[in-house]
Amino acid sequence: MSINTSLTRLLGVKTPVVAAPMAGASGGALAAQVTAAGAFGFMATGYISVERLVNELSLVRGMLNLAPSEPLPIGVGYLGWQLEESTASAEALLSAALDNHVQAIWLAFGNNLYQWITYIRSYDAEHKRSPPTTIFVQVASAKDALVAIHDWKIDVLVAQGNESGGHGYGSAPPLLTLVPSILAALPKGGPPLLAAGGLMIGSQVASLLVLGAAGAVLGTRFLMTPESQYTDAQKRALVAAKSDATVRTMAFDRARGTLGWPTGVDGRGLYNSTVKDLDSGVDIETVKAKFDDGVRNGNPDRMLVWAGTGIGLISEIKEAKEIVRELHADIVEHLKLASELCNDN
Structure with missing residues (x-):
């Protein structure tokens, strides 16, 4: 069974799951394997150099057997506050991804994200990029979501709840409060809204789709893969961790x-x-x-x-492709259950 949402249509994927860009963990191998399995993979820039980024993108191209001129069906994530430290370095990092024709760019945690959105849009216009680069922006409130939609004209919203592993706003509400608050404020025909925060299994993703989200972002789950750049010691710690850890x-x-x-x-x-x-x-x-x-x-x-709050739900390392396949099957199963409940009533 296919899963049809505004996200799957926009990205051309079959599973409405995005692997988060995680500094120090999401490299080209992880992004490529997630995309190859039918979801959408992001790699992170974090603290890496332009040269390292180019090498990781070359790895993706090789793993997906793409010619140098073909677009890369993955995304690259950037930390806004790092881009703001040096305009020259920021433009070099962004251009490295854009020159490789990545499908999407994710921006988060900056005081002037619009500066970089403008840079990406200008690049696309100058290079006659069609379709243009898909821009993801991460938010933690309905107020920020409205700015991103109306003022910045972004393509995909990522709602990050307090449960999320890695960095986030400590004041962010729980995901099941944040997502409805943003959905209530979204204009009709607005951009896809993705839910992020403590998600590990397909039933959670299905529940958010029923709630009205177009897809979900998983981070911690993809740390526990052979493709993750986390060390073996870090992966073992995740596998052993309990829900209250x-x-x-x-x-x-x-x-x-x-x-x-x-x-x-x-x-x-x-x-x-x-x-x-x-x-x-x-x-x-x-x-x-x-x-x-x-x-x-x-x-x-x-x-x-x-690590996110859902860490206790998973206690094994699996290949990224296998995780995506399991997620897809689980999402489909639980969407069917939801449909049957509606029919029964």
Whole structure:
């Protein structure tokens, strides 16, 4: 059974699932395998160089057997606050993806995202790009969603709830509150709305489709794949984690010195001694030294492992293609159940 939503029609995919761009984890291999399986894969720029980005995009092209002139059916994600640090570096990073004709670009966590939307639109116009690059923007409130729709004219909205692993706005409401609030504000015929936050299994995605979302974004689930760039130690920590294992914190950013995030942003990851020590007032230099040592030695009690609240639902590593196939089958099954309930009534 096919699943027909505004997202699947826009992207030309059969499964309304997007693999999130996750810095340090979502590379070309993961994005390519997710797309090859019928969903849509994003890779992340995060802290990588232009050269590394180009290499990852070349990897995607090779894995999908695409000629140099063919578009790449994946997306690339950018952190707005990093782009804002240097216009020249930002334009080089964006152009590397645009020159490779990626299908989509995802923007999040910036104070001036419209600057980069304008840059992408101008590039497309200058190069007569048809169809134009699909622009995803991540939001955490109905207010921000309306700005992205009416002022920025974006193509896809991503509603990120408080349950999401990795970085997000600590004030964001839970997903089942956020999605209806945005749907109520969306104009008729507005862009597809995707739900993100703690999602791991197909039944969750199906419930959000019934609610009115056009698809879902999964991040943590795709960390537990051979294609993820997470280390084996990080993957083992995820597999072993229980549902109550995550916490919202800035401890890991303080420990590694990544403090350029906009006001109100923190991260959700697995609670460990790095968080405990900083919360207890341990000297930051001591914490940094122990954190660095933990990273070198793969110590889960010290290293960073981002994870969403749904982590306890999954306890195994699977290939990305297999995950997409399972998600699709599960979504279809639960949509049928929902339809039968409606018919019975």
